[in-house]
Amino acid sequence: MEITLEKASDTNASLNITLTPADYKPEVDKKLKEYGRKVQLKGFRPGHVPTSLVQKMYGKSILVDEINAMLSRTVSQYIRENKLQVVGDPVPNRDQADAIDWDNQTEFAFSYTLGLASEFDIDFSDLPSVTRYDIQAGEAEVSSTIADLQQRFHSHTHADEVGDSDTIYGELKQVNTPEGAEAFAAKTAFPMAQMADDAKGQFVGKKKDDTITFLLEQAFPDEKARANATGVKKDEAANLTGEFTFTIDDITRHEPAELNQEFFDKVLGAGAVDNEEQLRVKVAEIIQGNYARESDSLLRLDIEKNLLDNTPILLPDEFLKNWLLEVNEGKFTPEQIDEQYDDFTKSVKLQLIKNKIADKADIKVEFEEVLNVTRQMVREQFGFMGGENEEMNQTIDRIARNYLMDEKNNGQNYTSTFNRVYDDKVIEYAKTQLTIVSQDVTVDEFKAMAESR
Structure with a gap:
């Protein structure tokens, strides 16, 4: 040969x-x-x-x-x-x-x-620094989060008159019945939050035993909301139109939870905090922890951009465009290939760079690493907890292995998980080689930066 x-x-x-x-x-x-x-x-x-x-x-x-x-x-x-x-x-x-x-x-x-691809090398010492944004939860963010939690753990009270966010209970009756049909009537509940804004005025301010005459399709133009309000199936609700009456039997209102020990325990667990000041500190920590994941995602994007911007690589453009046309078998025109070509080449170059880093750093992915990531995915998806429960761990392991070895998708589950683990290991290694500069930012500042990316 x-x-x-x-x-x-x-x-x-x-x-x-x-x-x-x-x-x-x-x-x-x-x-x-x-x-x-x-x-x-x-x-x-x-x-x-x-x-x-x-x-x-x-x-x-x-x-x-x-x-x-x-x-x-x-x-x-x-x-x-x-x-x-x-x-x-x-x-x-x-x-x-x-x-x-x-x-x-x-x-x-x-x-x-x-x-x-043309020859290239990666020298981390020549690359500029990358900024990690540490998101600080301000007083406004903490107050807004606590207010949302108070709404989530609300209590119910009976109101004297209807407000625009109340739920009203009563009897709904059809006024004009189609010939030969039986008039619709039902005991039901109207969530005012689902009612059209221009129809709420007919109900707001009304009291128990009041009767309101209204057009059902105007109050609930969305058929799903109309089905919820009438208690019938969506396709049946579409046929419920015209004048109806609603006689109010009761009005319930969500009252925000009080800032007391019962609320603290529901939010953070029994005895975690015992006053509002401690609650605010804990909530700030939770917010910062939640945003830390988003910060890590932005850091990853910035590391990838840093590597792309500072690693010149030439590609065979004409060859690749012809190859893309051929492998996609007429799914794209040459004009569409040209339009998407820059994004395609960025992904190609980035993969070449990651492969070069992995080769130089001797980064490898073992089957057990892929399996561990899949086990964790199973735990999160099904709400399984880790620990010493051997039977549960065996169940998790079996589900994870079946997922990875599923023959129906020709090993795509294993390939995609392997690539994710590989990619994560390369980025984590890059973090140890690059200069990472920390910068404190507010939530709003971070959101603006994330949107600009």
Whole structure:
């Protein structure tokens, strides 16, 4: 076998492979013998069909299959062993392949066009610093969060008259009934928050035992809200229109929870705090902890941008555009490829950079790491707790393994989880090599920066 790489430029090359009988014949002969033992042909005992006849019947297809398999292995192995920065897939010279005379040739030549990324290196000491934003929860944010919690842990009171956020209970009756139909009537509840704003004025201020006449479809134009208000299915609610009366039996109102020990215990757990000042401190810590995840996400984006902006890489643009058109089989026009090409090349370059970092730092991902991440995903998704419960841990492990090994999606679950773990390890390593500068910001300042990204 002869393999040569001819580089036309930093980003374009041809990989040429020549195969002689010594390369493929041993495997082809082996396959012919296997066929000879298995093939059943009238007039011959099983396993005694002459080799010449097997060759005539199956020789060509076996030769083609074996050479195609050999080419696939050879191309992949050459790229891997020579650490070529290949982008896209190797593209075979189809005219050359179509011209092969499989019946008479014994030596075969094949050529593949390769798209290459230009050579580059990563020197973290030359890269600018990246800012980590430490989000500080201000008094307004803490007060707003506590107010939301008071609403969440609200209490119910009976109101004297209807307010625009109350729930009113009573009897709903249809005024004008279609001919031959029975008038609709039901005991139900109207959440005022779901009522159309321009209809609320008919109800706000009304008291117990008052009766309001109104158009149902105006009060609840959304069919889902109308179904909720009438207690019927959505498709049935669509037919409920026209004048209705509603006689109020009761009015309930959500009152924000009082800032007392019962509220503190519900929010943070029994005995965690015993006054409002301590509550505010804890809530500030929780807010900062929640935003820390968002801060980490922004830091990740900024690290990736830093690596992209400061690592020049040339790509074979014409090759890649043609390759994208071909692999997407008419799903995109050349104009659409051009429109999305910049985003595509950014993802390609970023992956090349991450692969270079992983190679230099000897970053690897083991199966157990992928499994551990999946186990944690299962715990979070199903609300399972970790700990010493062996039966529960075995259940989690079984679900995680089944998810990773699901054959229905051709291993995509494992691949996507592996890539996520790999990506996380590369970014974590980059954090140890880059200069990270911390900066305190308010929640509003952080939101503005995140939106600008």
